[in-house]
Amino acid sequence: MLVGFIQSLKLAFGGYGLGLLIGIGGACGKLYGGPILRDLMEIYTTLIRAIPELVLMLLLYYAGTDALSQLLALAGYGSVDINALTAGIFVIGVVQGAYATEVFRGAIKAVPAGQIEAGRAYGMSPMKVLTRVTLPAMLPYALPGLANLWMVATKDTALLAVIGFSELTLVTRQAAGSTKAYMLFFLAAGAIYLAWTLVSSLVIRFIEKRATRGLVRTA
Amino acid sequence: MSDSLTAPTAVPAGPRGRSLFEPHRLFLMAIFAGLVFCIVWFMRWDWLPQYGTKLVYGVIETLIMLFATAIVGFLLAVPIGLVQVTGPKPLSWLALTFCTIIRGTPLLLQLWMLYYGLGSLFAQYPEIRQSFLWPYLRQAWPYGFTALMISFAAYEGEVMRGAFKGVPRGELEAAAAYGMSPFKLFWRIWLPRAIHRALPTLNGETVLQLKATPLIATITIVDVYGVISRVRQDTYLTYEPLLLLALIYLCLTGLLIYGFRLLENRIPTRGA
Numbered sequence: 392m393l394v395g396f397i398q399s400l401k402l403a404f405g406g407y408g409l410g411l412l413i414g415i416g417g418a419c420g421k422l423y424g425g426p427i428l429r430d431l432m433e434i435y436t437t438l439i440r441a442i443p444e445l446v447l448m449l450l451l452y453y454a455g456t457d458a459l460s461q462l463l464a465l466a467g468y469g470s471v472d473i474n475a476l477t478a479g480i481f482v483i484g485v486v487q488g489a490y491a492t493e494v495f496r497g498a499i500k501a502v503p504a505g506q507i508e509a510g511r512a513y514g515m516s517p518m519k520v521l522t523r524v525t526l527p528a529m530l531p532y533a534l535p536g537l538a539n540l541w542m543v544a545t546k547d548t549a550l551l552a553v554i555g556f557s558e559l560t561l562v563t564r565q566a567a568g569s570t571k572a573y574m575l576f577f578l579a580a581g582a583i584y585l586a587w588t589l590v591s592s593l594v595i596r597f598i599e600k601r602a603t604r605g606l607v608r609t610a
Numbered sequence: 611m612s613d614s615l616t617a618p619t620a621v622p623a624g625p626r627g628r629s630l631f632e633p634h635r636l637f638l639m640a641i642f643a644g645l646v647f648c649i650v651w652f653m654r655w656d657w658l659p660q661y662g663t664k665l666v667y668g669v670i671e672t673l674i675m676l677f678a679t680a681i682v683g684f685l686l687a688v689p690i691g692l693v694q695v696t697g698p699k700p701l702s703w704l705a706l707t708f709c710t711i712i713r714g715t716p717l718l719l720q721l722w723m724l725y726y727g728l729g730s731l732f733a734q735y736p737e738i739r740q741s742f743l744w745p746y747l748r749q750a751w752p753y754g755f756t757a758l759m760i761s762f763a764a765y766e767g768e769v770m771r772g773a774f775k776g777v778p779r780g781e782l783e784a785a786a787a788y789g790m791s792p793f794k795l796f797w798r799i800w801l802p803r804a805i806h807r808a809l810p811t812l813n814g815e816t817v818l819q820l821k822a823t824p825l826i827a828t829i830t831i832v833d834v835y836g837v838i839s840r841v842r843q844d845t846y847l848t849y850e851p852l853l854l855l856a857l858i859y860l861c862l863t864g865l866l867i868y869g870f871r872l873l874e875n876r877i878p879t880r881g882a
Binding site for chain 2: 577
């Protein structure tokens with residue numbers, strides 16, 4: 392079960408990280424990109440958010456691994472087995488990316504335009520404006536949404552059990568099935584998930600406190 | 611997935627409300643039409659007539675599950691939210707614990723715990739086995755229903771807590787000043803105002819609930835997802851059934867959002 396839990400954590404961290412990257416890219420694409428890029432992004436986020444995660448995971452899991460191995464075969468590497476962890480991270484990352492895009496888009500919009508313009512006026516390159524001004528300034532606005540997403544990512548890892556990836560939930564079910572002590576194992580797994588979400592909510596509160604320092608509190 | 615790609619272009623995409631018929635959009639639409647055509651033409655769809663009726667029953671099962679759990683869950687959520695705002699300490703503490711636990715663990719785990727865990731526990735007691743409830747408890751749907759309902763109640767409880775809290779104090783005080791009894795005040799003022807405030811969030815949560823329903827297929831309930839996985843096992847096709855499934859869910863989500871928007875528009879608001 393511990394091994395399963397560690398696998399779950401790896402999935403959550405990897406998928407969340409990938410999701411954040413996609414989210415930042417997607418938000419920039421939606422806000423600053425050309426019309427075609429904007430439309431494509433709109434389609435991506437609408438589709439991903441309208442279809443159940445479980446169905447998406449099945450589709451992406453098969454289609455993603457299939458496409459990748461065919462691509463590698465075309466490139467001349469021969470058929471390569473993609474390990475389940477990478478595929479799982481990819482799937483969670485793509486799903487999270489759509490939600491993160493919306494979170495970041497809202498947050499970037501909340502940054503006063505003057506700050507970004509000031510950055511440009513100083514002669515910063517667009518990349519530098521992004522890393523120095525836009526991202527730090529939007530962080531306080533994005534954090535509540537991102538915290539929510541992190542919880543969702545943790546819970547989404549359980550869905551990969553259906554695909555057959557042995558993370559905490561599937562390991563628990565197998566252990567419970569072989570020992571017939573269903574209640575015990577499921578309660579233990581529930582306690583582990585709960586402990587993990589409680590710990591991460593503490594960490595999130597700490598980060599939030601740090602990120603919102605220097606902001607005027609309205610409450 | 612791409613056979614459903616034409617759907618979003620049908621909505622006036624983008625908040626800027628630009629025209630649907632700009633040249634690049636026409637071009638994109640043409641590409642998607644081509645993709646859809648390729649999917650319809652080159653993939654195998656001959657299994658569709660054979661499973662058509664089953665699919666319809668599956669969709670109905672999914673919808674029944676969705677609405678039953680959402681309605682009962684919402685009825686549970688109202689007291690959960692209310693108790694956290696005004697209730698006595700022990701009760702509000704209890705509601706808070708319930709929400710934290712349910713929201714802190716994956717739904718799949720809760721579902722499997724109820725089905726495998728409780729199900730095996732029930733089977734050990736002859737009193738339960740001989741009671742009139744047993745024929746129902748042997749089936750899967752009570753467990754699926756309970757799990758979905760509890761999770762909806764917990765998430766909605768949080769939403770309703772915020773909504774109850776957000777109703778302006780002045781309105782409640784005005785109602786009290788009119789001499790309304792606490793019960794009438796709740797029924798006439800507090801609850802309708804709170805639901806009105808929570809409606810957009812409720813919309814999102816119901817869509818989330820729709821997206822949670824395929825999980826019940828893992829405990830042998832035959833909803834639309836269950837039918838599709840049956841098809842996949844029978845025909846050894848990987849993509850086609852999944853694409854169709856994605857399309858079905860896309861349509862259901864669209865309908866839900868449309869329905870809620872109608873509901874929202876029926877409530878008059880003072881426009882700003």
